[in-house]
Structure formats: structure tokens, C-alpha cells
Amino acid sequence: MTLTTIKDGEYTATVYKMIKDGRYGEAIHILSNELQKQMKSRAALSLLGYCYYHMQDFTNAAECYEQLTQLHPEVEEYRLYYAQSLYGACAYPRP
Incomplete structure (x- = not known):
């Protein structure tokens, strides 16, 4: 996959357009790079979790949302x- 060059000021619009168009893999690539720069970016983690969830990669989605629950317990x-991600990944405790 080639790295998409995003012009200054178009980052948010580009990522949201990818998500709208169902290009989750491309959005994940860009958001993962952003997360390496800003490890606790709420926006990047939230969108990354969303993309993983919609690609049915529930394990990675759960990791994103777990971090978000720790960083923002009020949400x-x-x-x-x-x-929901843990359930999708069948990673919940059984009774």
C-alpha cells in the first residue's frame, strides 16, 4: 500500500473521506502513523478503533477502546x- 500524501490542512477531511468511502485499511495506515507521533491522541485512537471494528478486527479495536477507557474514563x-469489541473477539470471561 502506498502512503497517501495529505496536504496541510486536509488531514481530517482526508481521513473522514476514507472512512466514509469504506477505505478503512488506508485510514488505519494513516491513523497508525499519527498515533506513533502522538501516542495518546484521543481522535486517532477513537477513529482507529472505529476502523478496526468495521473491518471486524475486534482484537485491535478492543485495544484502542481499552486505551480510551483508561485515558478518558468519563466517556x-x-x-x-x-x-462490544471484546464480545466480537470472543475475548470475554465465560461464566
């Missing part, structure tokens, strides 16, 4: 997305 949606 209930992250706990829900984390639980």
Missing part, C-alpha cells in the same frame, strides 16, 4: 465500544 461510550 461511557468508550466502555460500551470496548465491551
